[in-house]
Amino acid sequence: MRCAIYARVSTDEQATEGFSIPAQKERLESFIKSQGWHIHDFYIDDGYSAKNLERPQIKRMMKDIEANKFDVVVVYKLDRMVRSVADLHKLLKLFERNKVMFKSATEMFDTTSAMGRFFITLVGAMAEWERENIGERVKFGTQQMVEQGIRPGSPRPYGYEYTEGGELKIVEDEAKWVKFIFDKYATNGAQTIAIELNQMGIKNKKNDLWHGSSIRYILDNPIYAGLLRWDYRRRSGDVRIFNDDFTIAEFKQEGFQPIITKEQFELTQSLIKERATNRIRSTTHYPFSTIIRCSECGHKYVGRTEIRQPGNRPYRSYSCQGRKKYGVCNAASFSEEAMNEAFLKSLEYSLGQLDEIAAGHDINHIDVENSLLKIQNKKERAKELYIEGDISKKRYQELMNEYTKEENKLQSAIDEAEEVISTEEIKKFLLHLKDEWKDMDYEAQKKAIQSTFETITIKVIKKGTAGKNPKPAVLDIIDYQKR
Ligand SMILES: [Zn+2]
Numbered sequence: 001m002r003c004a005i006y007a008r009v010s011t012d013e014q015a016t017e018g019f020s021i022p023a024q025k026e027r028l029e030s031f032i033k034s035q036g037w038h039i040h041d042f043y044i045d046d047g048y049s050a051k052n053l054e055r056p057q058i059k060r061m062m063k064d065i066e067a068n069k070f071d072v073v074v075v076y077k078l079d080r081m082v083r084s085v086a087d088l089h090k091l092l093k094l095f096e097r098n099k100v101m102f103k104s105a106t107e108m109f110d111t112t113s114a115m116g117r118f119f120i121t122l123v124g125a126m127a128e129w130e131r132e133n134i135g136e137r138v139k140f141g142t143q144q145m146v147e148q149g150i151r152p153g154s155p156r157p158y159g160y161e162y163t164e165g166g167e168l169k170i171v172e173d174e175a176k177w178v179k180f181i182f183d184k185y186a187t188n189g190a191q192t193i194a195i196e197l198n199q200m201g202i203k204n205k206k207n208d209l210w211h212g213s214s215i216r217y218i219l220d221n222p223i224y225a226g227l228l229r230w231d232y233r234r235r236s237g238d239v240r241i242f243n244d245d246f247t248i249a250e251f252k253q254e255g256f257q258p259i260i261t262k263e264q265f266e267l268t269q270s271l272i273k274e275r276a277t278n279r280i281r282s283t284t285h286y287p288f289s290t291i292i293r294c295s296e297c298g299h300k301y302v303g304r305t306e307i308r309q310p311g312n313r314p315y316r317s318y319s320c321q322g323r324k325k326y327g328v329c330n331a332a333s334f335s336e337e338a339m340n341e342a343f344l345k346s347l348e349y350s351l352g353q354l355d356e357i358a359a360g361h362d363i364n365h366i367d368v369e370n371s372l373l374k375i376q377n378k379k380e381r382a383k384e385l386y387i388e389g390d391i392s393k394k395r396y397q398e399l400m401n402e403y404t405k406e407e408n409k410l411q412s413a414i415d416e417a418e419e420v421i422s423t424e425e426i427k428k429f430l431l432h433l434k435d436e437w438k439d440m441d442y443e444a445q446k447k448a449i450q451s452t453f454e455t456i457t458i459k460v461i462k463k464g465t466a467g468k469n470p471k472p473a474v475l476d477i478i479d480y481q482k483r
Helices: 021-035 056-066 085-097 114-132 136-147 172-185 190-199 212-219 262-278 336-359 363-387 393-419 423-437 442-452
Strands: 002-009 038-046 072-075 101-104 160-162 168-170 227-231 234-236 239-241 246-250 292-294 301-306 315-320 453-462 474-482
Touching: 002 021, 002 056, 021 038, 021 072, 038 056, 056 085, 085 101, 172 190, 172 212, 172 262, 190 212, 212 262, 292 301, 315 336, 336 423, 336 453, 336 474, 363 393, 442 453
Parallel strands: 002 038, 002 072, 072 101, 292 453
Antiparallel strands: 160 168, 227 246, 234 239, 301 315, 453 474
């Protein structure tokens, strides 16, 4: 294996032991030796910060990656190479395109092991999801508007129209059907209501046919009860994540006419929830279908649903196509539950690793802050000395220059530290995914998985058991390929 060593030290780190170029080099050389690899070249940016990729040696390294001069890049720590998720993502893509691996000698960030690849995949996914979620501030603004009772700019709800002054005015011909929908939902499903409206020749807002989801959209809209809701319904690409954390407020337009009572709206919401949990969710969405690879034969695992006992919840499972379709494999099928367990366990593992990394951090920050304080005190002192006539103007200016220089150095160290890929952030993301996973619907899970992974190779360690006390299979995730 041909290795490239990348090392970097910023000006203010040059004095710090452990970060010095010779220390990084020494550590990496012995690491590479232990792996039985050999060094192709050193790429050393001495006196550069990693706030972007504008560094001569990293640029040369990137060129050499494209020229296929080595197989693996080794760094002492990830933050030697990049300090932002976006740059990391960019580099990882370059590595991947050119089949170059990446290894941090002291951390889990690497692409040479399955776990490392999994982790990096998540980082990449996070970078992308984050980019799409930049609208946070905009959303915050919306929340404030809602709290003040102003309806954020949105299309008119069925049953109302906007007046020229931008106020909502009831449309009686539509409002009666809104009332009909809410009343009917007490005993009927959304789909049934849609069919009934269509049979009566009632058109929806777009002068089109009703369907289940347009009915549910109405049932879900609190404006009909004179309320506004801002929920944290984030959209990450096509992935929608829901939770119960929302703000509800009175719609404060003077003379506004609600169509239903707040009680009816609340009742409807609990009905929706109740039915959603009982509803057999769409069977066409299997989050891991075709992504799972069989460790025995390499074929895909495909999802399916069966009703094992009438009245029971349908049993969702994945089975190896090598076995089911081609009869060339013996690998066991397993329940979706087993797959979820294995997946969440991997997330937990990553979280554990993050805690280890985080343990060594942050102390530095406090030190720097203290040094900064000390310099400010020194500055004050110099000023006093000058005013008292104890030092000359020239000496005073010299001292001030010196202190200001030191101060700037420390300040930029703080700035840089703030740009570091924060393990806290990554952790938050993983925790979030872990918490939300079971509440996400199949479709959202599927999009999350299928947009992140190309394959997940699974080995069945222990078959699941059916019967009175069924136990899900025990699975081992032995490899990942990201998309
Ligand atoms: Zn198989």
